[in-house]
Amino acid sequence: MDGNDIKMTGKCPVMHGSNTASGTSVMDWWPNALNLDILHQHDTKTNPMGEAFDYREALKDLDVEALKADLRALITTSQDWWPADWGSYVGMFARVAWHAAGSYRLADGRGGGGTGNQRFAPLNSWPDNVNTDKGRRLLWPIKKKYGNKISWADLMILSGTIAYEVAGLKTFGFAFGREDIWHPEKDIYWGAEKEWLAPSDGRYDDVSKPETMENPLAAVQMGLIYVNPEGVNGKSDPLATAAQMRETFARMAMNDEETVALTAGGHTIGKCHGNGDPADLSPDPEAAGPEYQGIGWMNTKGRGIGRDTVVSGIEGAWTSNPTQWDMGYFDMLFGHEWELRKSPAGATQWMPVEIDEADMPADVEDPAIRTLPIMTDADMALRLDPTYNAICQKFIADPAYFSETFARAWFKLTHRDMGPKARYVGPDVPQEDLIWQDPIPAGPTGYDVAALKAAIAGSGLTMQDMVATAWDSARTYRGSDMRGGANGARIRLAPQKDWAANEPERLARVLSVLEPLAATHGASVADTIVLAGNLAVEQAAEAAGVPLELPFAPGRGDATDEMTDAPSFDALEPLADGFRNFLKTDYVVSPEEMMLDRAQLMGLTARDMVVLTGGLRMMGANHGGTAHGVFTDRPGALSQDFFVTLTDMAYSWVPVGDGLYEIRDRATGAAKFTATRADLVFGSNSILRGYAELYAQDDTGAKFVADFADAWTRVMMADRFDLKA
Template structure:
């Protein structure tokens, strides 16, 4: 852009902060100058203003689709080869399976981020990871379908459904499909994918080394995320990551760091797939099932391939990895550098992948692109037809990550089980594929369409449907009085309700108060939930529940899940009244109670935060190697809170005495248990100075400036609301002389939002 008023401005953009010509050589920006600044703006991503269809009711629109016609349209497209990007074996099925797999496979259980739920494969950085090479072509092939169905079909749903249709045209019986995914409309800037030291070029051509003096033009690529050597059984993958290498979905198919060692590859596979919530059987099913189809591409060396989509020239129209060799596609295609197919019938569901893997011995060879791959030692091994040249036959291929399944003793047992029972293998792959593509969908209440399986699966955290009559306003008033008359404190009731609901994370729609898992393992005994006090609250509420349900005639009941939330609401009403600002706290009944048998303890335990600033809880032994306030920001984002909601909730929880260990850090009030704005009045006051208690600056004394006496103590998760410029400006609103009423009103609204986050049974998402 050009400023014609000043010749010296020629070639400069008048929009300050816009970088011209990429990162290298551009002036430093706000995050370059102040890298430790807390990026509160991450709470305000994906706003309705970015969504051109924010006025659409997606659920209603999707349900009007002729679903069978949609599937017919997709299946017809899959066998209609295009000249600009011809289909391998005249069938786009394998290519689309890969697209779907890579869209869903970014999911990780540690924080629920990733997955196919928002079609993030369309945006950076995922759209330009080397492992996603040429998935841009798959999405362009699907544009006619998306164009036809428009707002009624999200890219996220289309990409998953296409994977199912692809499997079905290759004679694989899929387990089911649930729609309901909503598209994102901008890149995800909050998910930590690990050090993305990458220059956008193929791995083989990128320089590998250390991140040098902070300059983007000196970044490196394919860094291993392990602490320790690849062969070290005790090495650890950085938490919360799922992929073992940057810019890859799972693992390097050539082995860790491209070392070509099957046992090292097996260790990486196990850790990576475990981070994706897959056990050994599901892992083998996905790899063996996925590699029953299609081929890998490595006919051209990486140095000849053009930049990824985000760095591609304007005329490429968003497509990357342009290939100058031959036609640039078909027999010249380059993706990961490994060339060949695993089976003689790459577009048919069969057990040939495992048969060939175990029947033959395999040896290393190098592809034309220089990648490590494996070929049969036996020259009489079956061949596979060339994907594009009629009448030509090629050698079978295996990757190091395939040989790993044969080398690892536990994976080998699963493989042999599948070899001996193809029907069992078929079911295992079908269910594992369904889990892979739906793991981030949350409760089944969100699933749309006629192919949603009736079976409730443990990984879906099933909660029984509500079949009883709900309590009415009169009942609610009676129950509130009984709860407040039970002798339970405001702090204990608020803690139980908050602990129940605030474990929710929007990334994969897991957790929340519905189901009353706060009364079950493992959540019931988490240290951060004050288990001794919590169980006293639960026992009292169970008595109230039993008495109420016994007194009702007909079908009316109240669940423990509802009573836990109602107890918190009643306590907040009392706390607000005691502070001189009476208010009614909304309550929506209808939650039900699940069982221990319907709770996957190991999987659910991943929802336990390693740090939770709402309760001033921080586990230094397990926690991330980042300041606690950054993890706190992440927690707020997982609860879908904006900056004012985050701020007001913290101020309210502090004066309601919610620290997990009953410590007084941040309890800036002389009247704990009352819903006052005292936290903000102290936080913004210049009558105090804030003095670190130690060199690590984790705890602080709040000292009276005149006397020097310590009045309060605080943590980093308290002080950030006075230190960060954006948060301080919000805190000042609530700390003003006229801020009390606004504070109570906004706290109650934010509280109700958190209590309702998992209520997909009554809300449209």
């Protein structure tokens, strides 16, 4: 070694933090930068199954009855490494399914059990999900046996449904069809807190007014699925808890009756666990060392299993027979007086003032030992809130009605994020159409598409009318819960017909032309809207000198008001749509961030977002016909001009107030165009500029049209689950 050599002794051969969570990311250095990662969360490179794998095809080889038999055997066979309470895992698997599905929220459709996301951080390590990791490990031998014929997502939800059947409930049905993801969903905003179970005040403008909770959140604290079982911020107040329950469950698309049924039915089986010191538990799964192999919350002192398990910290069962479906929950809640006490783990819980030993639940390990039952603040809310109490009395008077209401609410809880019934697979799919499934009748397919298209072309509608209406109809689609989209033509129904984003007056005028054409040619209005949009794109491509014929598949149906749960569609209203340069009002979140969120919900990539925005600008599809971002002297042509202008250093970009900018000729100082942040971000963000420069090149005119056509078609077809069955 000469003097020029660098001594490497003792040096680590890899870059510290370069490929782990401890590394400093681009967003750490520039936290205000637009993070496009959410548009590529589930890149095909992360999926080990490959593009050829079709889960719906694999399901056809699944022996459903054998699978259910294996689940029943598992539920009733205690395993030594994690013993079952009373020899039954009904409570365990009901909780696994419940907490998988219960993260769903109506505002953006994110969360829920439809992707198997409980396997990954942060959900696998949420404080409220303690020991769901044990449930998944108990399910592993069954997953191993059936392999790719059953997804983790389906298996976890099915395990809860079968658990209720084992307990004695007649369930409403079950549908397969949930496909697994393969890494965490980093795009889901669970709250701004930096610590688990931080006080909930920061989520509300006023914590005493639950309706002021920050959207799109539903759970009251970071790391909880619903509400705090010990009370608001851990302080017992059943009426305040009732108010939070009402808001939280409403944000999960549940009404008061469903809320009571789910709470009572959920607490009819199983128990809470808090017979130990939480300080003795090992870290959560994501933080545990390699020797734990993804298992967290293991007791490092003593047994930590059976009667000594610690989960929520609350300790006890709600009913006398916690493995049976019965009316015992109501008997216990209303048959005794309750007082606040502390569990062995130090949690606040309600316990009976007096109770006969015969009414007590048995110890989970020794049936000869009787233990005290418990209630949480949420349970006491059902007794003390007048509306909830009245619903309880209705259930008590009619046990069959309670069982049916719970079964239906459970089905809704566990299937809400699956989207339309066309996505359901399996022998136990209920025949009944439910309004929360957003039912759509099958549409006609035998009409003359070419004749209808010619009639639209001769109708006098402008390119802007046609493309804007088609886009507005389709852009409601959310890949998070498969709601919205052009199928059903709900843009002509309340509430969508009155949304500011849809320009109600223009929309009514366009529909007054398209609806008679649809009737004359025997087509659905939904098909006619999409066909008109396609025609506009083809006309714009022709004006740019690129021949184009977009694919079109007839068969969309027209929903009716009776098929539409109008209040739940309020959550789909676009408050901003950067693709059409629309912003309802000023928000704390920037227009480009809101555009990014919409693109992700629509299932678009960064490339899609770039080409669709540039193309819609060139076709003059802006909301209200504004000229912002229409960087061209030939509007109506599907040209590259948006990108050419944006990347041309002959211009300068000058703020002029209210989020607007002028694009000025550097030589003369004359204003050439106007723009918004939703325009200029495609030149200012380094990633988006890379795409913009590509489409500004002299050799990519035809590629731009082709890429726009591809993205446009996928938007129009996103909700055609009838073609994907």
